[in-house]
Amino acid sequence: MKKTISIIFIIFLLMPAFLLITPFNNALAVQPDEILSDSKLEKRAREISKGLRCLVCQNQSIDDSNADLAKDLRIIVRERLLVGDSDKQVEEYLIDRYGNYVLLEPPVNSQTMILWLGPLIILSFGMVAVAIWYRGIKKTNNKNSDDRNEDDNKNDINIVKLNADEQLRLDTILKE
């Protein structure tokens, strides 16, 4: 009984690994009748499709989605390739109709600059702030050691300057 349970448990643990090795992982929305006979073109179509948004499901690529519109767009991608468009031209064709929104990865342009550069700007400000803070610490340390050097010249034994209170305590302790 215990053995059976542990075997089931192990199978459950291994499940994610099964997902990786079975063809389920790249389960297609692409239907057999859509696939081009030219395997090179089909491969390009698949690559392009992965970067195009299924506009009705919004966070899926048309390569993943079973929506009608995604199917229409997959067919259009293949048609454009058949008439000799480059990958870029296929994307342009859809951008003309649906805007940059059809691309899953936003392109770098004046509208999306803040999206791409925002984190970098914040990071650099943070780094500058840390650098200034660090330099401040170093300066204070240098100043302290300069003071010490002066004291050292006056009195070799006195490494740390004691204030009046501390001196008093030290004296009492030494007297005991």
Place this chain on the structure above:
Amino acid sequence: MRSLRLYAILPLVLFIGLTAYFLAGLWGAQNKGNRFIPSAMVNKPVPDFNLPSFNQNFPALATADLKGKTQIVNFFASWCVPCLAEHPLITKLSKRDDVEINGIAYSDTGKNIAKWLNKHGNPYDRVGVDAGRRIGIDWGVTGVPETYIINKGGVIIYKHGGPLRIDVINDEIIPLLEEQAE
């Protein structure tokens, strides 16, 4: 020490600023309806197309028809429930004489459209049947209903995704129509 604190606080200030910027964008999108997708077609001429009508006795729709007067193009379908919801509003708009109303039946058949218009009334001046959805894609349609306004020169000047509402008509569409009539 004072200036140092100011520098250290800058990333936080920037972060809050960016958060506010993105949130404002999200809220703005929400107010424009849950189907908000920025349209690439606004300010572009009407795409080239020529669609058959649902029957021979009713005017069909082609690019050449969408000129001379301000035009509304409404993508709809007999199987589409929100289209039925906005139908009375389209009918009301069709009473205006400063605009012509055109319907494009998206992913539908002439037979079904004829039945639907017969049942609910036909507010359209022309109807084209886009059974294969190809013309819809040329217009950048992602789903029905969608409504476009075309100026006298045949350029798309406005798009609304999703069913029309009375506030959209009063606040956006009618002011645009009046502006075009001037």
